[in-house]
Amino acid sequence: MPELPEVEIARSGITKHISGNTIAQVVAHSASLRWPISAELATILPGQIVQAVERRGKYLLLQCPAGVVLIHLGMTGQLRIVPVGVVPGKHDHFDLIFYDGVVLRLNDVRRFGSVVWAGSEPYTHELLSEMGPEPLGEEFDGGYLYQKSRGRKITIKQFLMDHKVVAGIGNIYANESLFHAGIRPTTPAGRLSKIRSHKLVAAIKTVLTTSIEVGGTMLDFRDGTERYGYFHQELAVYRREGQPCTVCETEIQYERLGQKSIYYCKTCQR
DNA sequence: AATCGCGCCTGACGGC
DNA sequence: TGCCGTCAGGCGCGAT
Numbered sequence: 001m002p003e004l005p006e007v008e009i010a011r012s013g014i015t016k017h018i019s020g021n022t023i024a025q026v027v028a029h030s031a032s033l034r035w036p037i038s039a040e041l042a043t044i045l046p047g048q049i050v051q052a053v054e055r056r057g058k059y060l061l062l063q064c065p066a067g068v069v070l071i072h073l074g075m076t077g078q079l080r081i082v083p084v085g086v087v088p089g090k091h092d093h094f095d096l097i098f099y100d101g102v103v104l105r106l107n108d109v110r111r112f113g114s115v116v117w118a119g120s121e122p123y124t125h126e127l128l129s130e131m132g133p134e135p136l137g138e139e140f141d142g143g144y145l146y147q148k149s150r151g152r153k154i155t156i157k158q159f160l161m162d163h164k165v166v167a168g169i170g171n172i173y174a175n176e177s178l179f180h181a182g183i184r185p186t187t188p189a190g191r192l193s194k195i196r197s198h199k200l201v202a203a204i205k206t207v208l209t210t211s212i213e214v215g216g217t218m219l220d221f222r223d224g225t226e227r228y229g230y231f232h233q234e235l236a237v238y239r240r241e242g243q244p245c246t247v248c249e250t251e252i253q254y255e256r257l258g259q260k261s262i263y264y265c266k267t268c269q270r
Numbered sequence: 271a272a273t274c275g276c277g278c279c280t281g282a283c284g285g286c
Numbered sequence: 287t288g289c290c291g292t293c294a295g296g297c298g299c300g301a302t
Contacts, residue, residue, distance in 0.1 A: 001294085001295065001296080002296095003296095034278075034279095034296090034297085034298085058296080058297095072296085072297090073296095074279090074295090074296060074297090075279085075280095075294080075295055075296060076279090076280080076281095076295095091280085108279095109279080109280055109281075110278085110279045110280050110281085110294095110295085111278080111279055111280080112278070112279065112295080112296060112297080113296095126298095127298090151272095152272080152273095153272080153273080154272080154273065154274095158273090161296090161297095163296095163297080170295085170296065170297095171294095171295065171296085258273095258274075258275080259274095259275070259276090259295080260295070261293095261294080261295085
């Protein structure tokens with residue numbers, strides 16, 4: 001599923017095709033994704049130039065003079081660049097058609113994704129206003145994580161996936177980062193020491209950066225030439241239950257924690 | 271304020 | 287073969 005590295009790869013992938021390009025038409029093939037696709041997109045966007053494509057957490061921000069379009073890929077969303085005229089397939093829900101004949105197309109099997117008009121002050125939009133710092137930004141450091149987690153009783157794994165704490169960390173990278181930091185996912189957030197907080201932040205940054213560099217975990221952005229991510233080859237624990245730990249060969253554990261899967265090595269992670 | 275659990279959605283998969 | 291239940295999971299939201 002698209003997580004922060006996949007969204008970042010999609011961002012850089014579509015930027016070269018649509019940045020500086022003028023929107024001609026907006027076509028919604030489905031009435032709704034996570035939320036109804038707002039009719040105002042079709043009113044506002046034609047004639048707008050996409051000035052830049054940014055990312056905040058797992059949201060993409062298409063910056064136009066009139067304001068910002070937010071795109072979230074949910075669980076199964078994929079952005080594709082196709083030539084105008086290509087007939088939309090089964091799970092193609094939304095097209096941004098540009099004057100030069102390029103189409104930005106959103107495909108999403110499970111429709112947990114979304115396209116939202118955020119207006120001219122996107123960071124005050126309710127979807128972004130409460131969001132914590134970027135995990136790869138300077139503000140997110142060991143001291144921040146330590147302070148933020150004091151008094152919290154939820155597990156460190158659930159804490160990491162709270163986007164008010166830090167933006168854009170999902171199930172895969174929470175599990176992987178905790179492995180690399182040697183921390184048991186079920187550790188209460190408020191019990192994490194200062195040293196381990198620093199270690200965890202360093203692990204998160206390394207894991208996310210590595211994944212972006214090698215192309216993410218999953219097949220993601222497509223521009224005609226299909227591109228696969230290689231990070232899945234580097235996954236140490238995620239979906240590796242019963243297989244040997246890459247460090248100590250102990251069988252990787254699988255459990256459910258709050259409706260989510262956790263994977264960890266009971267020897268390496270304490 | 272913090273925590274918990276639901277529901278949205280489709281396809282893959284296992285059991286009978 | 288086909289039907290049905292379960293699982294996968296981001297994340298906003300309502301309940302506690």
